[in-house]
Amino acid sequence: MPRPSPDTPDWRPGADRATLVARARLKRVLRDALDRRDSLEVDPPALIRSGDFEPHIALFRVSDPEGIPAGSLHSSPELMMKRLLCAHPTLPGIHYLGPVFRAGEAGARHNPEFTMLEWYETGADLDAAISTTLDLIQAARRALDLATAPVERQDYGVLFRERLGLDPYRADSAVLERTARLSGVAVHEPQRLGRDDWLDLLMSTVIEPSFPDDRLTVVRGFPASQAAMARLETIDFEGHPVQVAARFEVFGGKLELANGYHELGDPAEQARRLPTSAAARSTDDRSRRLFLEALAHGLPDCSGVAMGFDRLVMWLTGRPTLDTVLPFSEPRV
Template identity: 40%
Template sequence: MKSSSAWKPAATLETLRLRARLLAAIREFFATRGVLEVDTPVLSHAASTDPQLHSFTTHYSGPDAPDGAPLFLHTSPEFPMKRLLAAGSGPIYQIGKVFRNGECGRWHNPEFTLLEWYRPGFDHHALMDEVEALVTGLLDSGLKQPAASERLSYGALFLRHTGIDPHTASAADLRECARAHGVGEVPGLTLDERDAWLDLLLTHTVIPCMEPQRLYFVYDYPASQAALARIRPPSPGQACALAERFELFINGIELANGFHELADSAEQRRRFERDNARRQTQGLPTMPLDEPLLAALDHGLPPCAGVALGVDRLLMLAAGAGTISETLAFPFDRA
């Protein structure tokens, strides 16, 4: 440890009390709406295949595993929660720790608190309404009230702040656009990585243009960034299919990510396998597919929307903190 005060919490006691009040308010919000709190395992035999997410791995040895078994710390509780939905749970939520290797910085801690919830019968627009009700309610109660809320598509957002259509522009167009906006060269970023160029423009150009103290709900992402969202075929007059996914941004922070959930088991398996193929080309380990999830989708997932919200980041906003460390009793460097 660097200094003799490193045993002390990084967050003030006042912030820790605010954290407790925030958690209580979240539970109250869902209790009044009849959403059931659930608790699913942190350790799993399967893991997220997303090439951009890196699971911590550990090892179990003992009864039922004489030769030992690898286990993964979950990056979100999505898979077991969907199994509960398929089993008829109705609307559910969970507050818990999730783990992401390689993520540490001003907005990131390798373990963090995620609020995740699922609403059978909702699409992503109906769920955005509920996210807005929750977030404005929480930030309103004695805290910083966001000035306003805006809802716009990913395409409209990009057009507004970069002048480019993110659905039709080529990787070379996106690189040119990044140059024109002063982002400059990014060594090692090739034109094969179109989505990474979109991420670059989003983080370096689009998000910094957002007005402070304003909720931005951004929806209908490129199909290539669908993750676990449904893909909607192009309607007449539209150029391409879109992912029914949304994110919430406020003060430059990505606060929540939601999907109108993919329920097609065959399509889900194809996406997992495509992720693993990408992992192989990138030299990343492939991940065991979550077969119980696929079996649950086979059985039938009710049409639903789900969203994950970073509780520590919400606390950052409520407490006016500049770094995630200020909201954690013991951030990574003190853990």
């Protein structure tokens, strides 16, 4: 019998039995793989006293029964996990597998509540973080009796030059807007988009859809402006030095699966990069202060990676939407 659309409320879950079994199996496999690396599973709080640390991620605000603000639901356990590492720098690594929350996210690849695997590996640079990420994904494939996926490594600047004919490190907003228009990308209120917004839009609508479905694509060399909590490094691009973020993303086919950093540990530099608007200062002073105090105490050299578990299940099972891999997506709740 056909399953109803989530647009038509129905008591049944979106994920079928085989997908539920796959989810459970993959959680065990990922936990076991990290356990073998001596990574410690931790339980950071979901309810935090924090404002929006990422400009494009909105948090759910929580109030007590009398309407008094009580904090926010975390969109990532990052701040608390780094504070744990600052307190216990000799840990080989820590990881979290559980729910996170992002307001306003809905669609085939988004849901306001989703499952994230996030881990921090001490002593690991960006190359080591990429290796760990690929190892975990390949282990997940084996758990579902899938062949090892081929891996293609790409440079952010080269992708923009080859696919769009521009230098993403030097092109201004006007050039990026014109390129988007010529690429058939329609934008409502384009005047509200900044340079990084245009880069993100071109990446998601033009470049990512060109990635082969059957392989993993690793992209690195993101502009320095696109990593609030990553170290910076200098590369050579087309004969001139460019400062980029020590950041990578891994795609399964056209689907972004993971985002990783060689983590920034300098508290002064981190303070400069955190949101500075009046709204941000009024909501996250306490959280900001405690996080920066932890960094001042000392964050061990480490890499951190966040992987969307539900998207991983989508790619491995060939399911078309998050609704078909979640027990209950938001429209079914």
